[in-house]
Amino acid sequence: MRLNSIQLGSIFLAPLSGVADSPFRRICKRFGAETVYSEMVSSEGLSRHNPRSFEVIKFHGEEHPIGIQIFGADVGRMAEAARIIETTRADFIDINMACPARRIVARGGGCALMREPGLARDIAASVVKATDLPVTVKLRLGWDEANINVVELSKMLEDVGIKAIAIHGRTWKQGFKGEAAWEPIAQVKKSVSIxxxxxxxxxxxxxxxxxxxxxxxxxxxxxxxxxxxxxIFKAIHAYLKGVAFDKPRADEILKTIVDHLDMAIDFYGEYLAVIRFRKHLLWYTKGIPGVVALRRAMSHVRTRRDVLAILEQILEG
Ligand SMILES: Cc1cc2nc3c(=O)[nH]c(=O)nc-3n(C[C@H](O)[C@H](O)[C@H](O)COP(=O)(O)O)c2cc1C
Structure with a gap:
């Protein structure tokens, strides 16, 4: 798919706060993710020049095309955040109207906007007006089963100049549980032309x-x-082309882990990088025979050496 003149492909890495930071996005790009998103960033934080928010929107040249995702419920602050993002060479801006987290929804942001379609439309219109970058929105199906409004809202957003819509096929009420419903997404596809x-x-x-x-x-x-x-991105491309995909060998997986860790260290410095890397280490090594005994140690790694020592034990075991 395209946004204006930008080719985005069709296999994206989703925005994932606390997981898909710049180092992990670069790893996913190398394996074939065609478009990536920043972790969601607060429009309040950006517009008030909070350094932490600027950390969240940092990205590497290798990540293009990349969308920076903003959340918030104030029309002016969302527009100001868009103006700031325009100075970063990001390829597009995405507005988060999907996040179910209480701390976001309680302030009217994320999925709470699906309950306020008028405000959702005004925010989208003001962000579109504030920037020359293409603007997209991420929605859910609606607030709960009795209030599925993704079709109506998508049409409203298209009318104010939103260039594409991502839809998570669950309601706010479902959170991240249960099966995602794709049928309403088919309905939206038939109802809009973006x-x-x-x-x-x-x-x-x-x-x-x-x-x-x-x-x-x-x-x-x-x-x-x-x-x-x-x-998984490489596996998806292979499947769609009808060619075989061989799961990476243990040594290839270990190389990916070390590359990822080293990019994280460059990005955050060793201490923070290793703390944030713990969950990735647990995920990467899940299912490897004999690794269960090392899981406790993985949750306590503090240095690059600690991680390498564990990887060595895995190789030996
Ligand atoms: C840990 C975590 C963090 C997430 N962070 C974001 C986010 O920052 N912005 C967003 O729009 N969606 C976020 N999501 C939602 C995902 O992008 C995705 O829509 C959702 O997980 C459904 O897809 P899945 O069933 O394949 O996991 C997050 C999901 C998870 C599990």
């Missing part, structure tokens, strides 16, 4: 083929399905 990106339950390469067939969507996002296996 590209639609499907999110929810893309876990295996054949899910991608099914998502395209069932909904007619233009692109899909891999979210939790990428944990510990960024090569």
């Amino acid at each position: 590209p639609i990106i499907l999110s929810g339950d893309i876990k295996q390469p054949d899910d991608v083929e099914r998502a395209f067939q069932v909904t007619g969507c233009d692109a899909v996002m891999v979210a939790r399905g990428v944990y510990g296996r960024p090569w």
